Amino acid sequence: MPDYRRAWQPGGTYFFTVNLLQRRDNNLLTRHIDLLRAAVKTVRRRHPFIIHGWVVLPEHMHCVIELPPGDADFATRWRLIKINFSKAIPSTERISAVRAQRGERGIWQRRYWEHLIRDERDYRAHMDYVHINPVKHGLVKCVANWPYSTFHRLVEKGIYQMNWAGGHEDEVRCND
Numbered sequence: 001m002p003d004y005r006r007a008w009q010p011g012g013t014y015f016f017t018v019n020l021l022q023r024r025d026n027n028l029l030t031r032h033i034d035l036l037r038a039a040v041k042t043v044r045r046r047h048p049f050i051i052h053g054w055v056v057l058p059e060h061m062h063c064v065i066e067l068p069p070g071d072a073d074f075a076t077r078w079r080l081i082k083i084n085f086s087k088a089i090p091s092t093e094r095i096s097a098v099r100a101q102r103g104e105r106g107i108w109q110r111r112y113w114e115h116l117i118r119d120e121r122d123y124r125a126h127m128d129y130v131h132i133n134p135v136k137h138g139l140v141k142c143v144a145n146w147p148y149s150t151f152h153r154l155v156e157k158g159i160y161q162m163n164w165a166g167g168h169e170d171e172v173r174c175n176d
Contacts, residue, residue: 006075006114007114007115007116008072009072009116010067010069010070010071010072011066011067011068011069011070011071011072012066012067012072012116012117013052013064013065013066013067013116013117013123014064014065014066014067014074014114014115014116014117015062015063015064015114015115015117015126015129015130016061016062016063016064016065016074016078016112016113016114016115017060017061017062017112017113018060018061018062018063018078018082018108018109018112018113019059019060019108019109019112020059020060020107020108020109021106021107021108021109022059022106023059023060024059026058026059027058027059028058028059028089028107029056029057029058029059029060029061029148030056030057030058030148031058032085032088032089033056033148035085035088035089036056036085038084038088039080039081039084039085039088040081042080042084043077043080043081043084046080047073047076047077047080048068049065049066049067049068049074049077050065050066051063051064051065051150052064052065052066052123052127052150053126053127053130053131053150053154054130054149054150055130055131055133055134055146055148055149055150055151056148056149057133057134057137057139057148058139062129062130062133063130064117064123064126064127064130074114078112082107082108085107086107086108089107094106128165130149130150131143131149131150131151131154131160131164131165132165134146134148134149135165142163142165143160143164143165144162144163144164151164
C-alpha cells in the first residue's frame with residue numbers, strides 16, 4: 001500500500017480535489033448543490049475556514065481554503081462535509097459489501113487530493129485552475145457561464161474580470 005503523507009500546516013492554505021466514487025454520468029453534486037452548500041456552511045460554523053476559491057462540477061469539486069492560525073485539521077472538515085451531504089440525500093447508490101460492513105455510503109471516494117500552497121505564484125495558479133475547470137471539462141465555453149463557482153464573487157471584488165480566460169471572440173460566444 002502506498003505511504004500517503006499529508007502536509008499538516010497550521011493556518012495553511014490548501015488546494016483540494018474531492019471526487020464522487022462514481023464519476024461516470026453522475027451529476028449528484030450539481031443536482032444537490034443546495035445540500036452541498038448547506039453541508040459546507042454547517043461545518044464552517046463549528047470548524048471555521050476561509051474559502052478563497054471553490055468550483056463544484058457534476059461529479060467532483062476543487063477548492064482553495066485557508067485554515068485558522070494554529071489549526072491544521074482539514075481532514076475533520078472534509079469528513080464532516082462528506083457525512084453531512086451524504087446524510088441529506090436519498091440512499092439510492094449501490095453500496096459494496098466492504099462499505100456496507102463499515103457503515104459507509106457509496107457516494108465519495110475515500111481519499112482526496114490536497115496540496116499545501118507554497119507561495120503567491122502557487123496560490124494564483126491554483127485559483128486559476130479552480131475557476132477554469134468547467135471550461136476544461138467542456139461544461140461551458142466561458143468561465144462566467146458556470147454558476148457553481150466563486151468566480152462571480154471574485155469578479156465583484158475586482159480580482160477577476162468577467163471575460164477572464166478568453167479573448168474578445170470568446171466574449172461573444174459566452175454571451176450567446
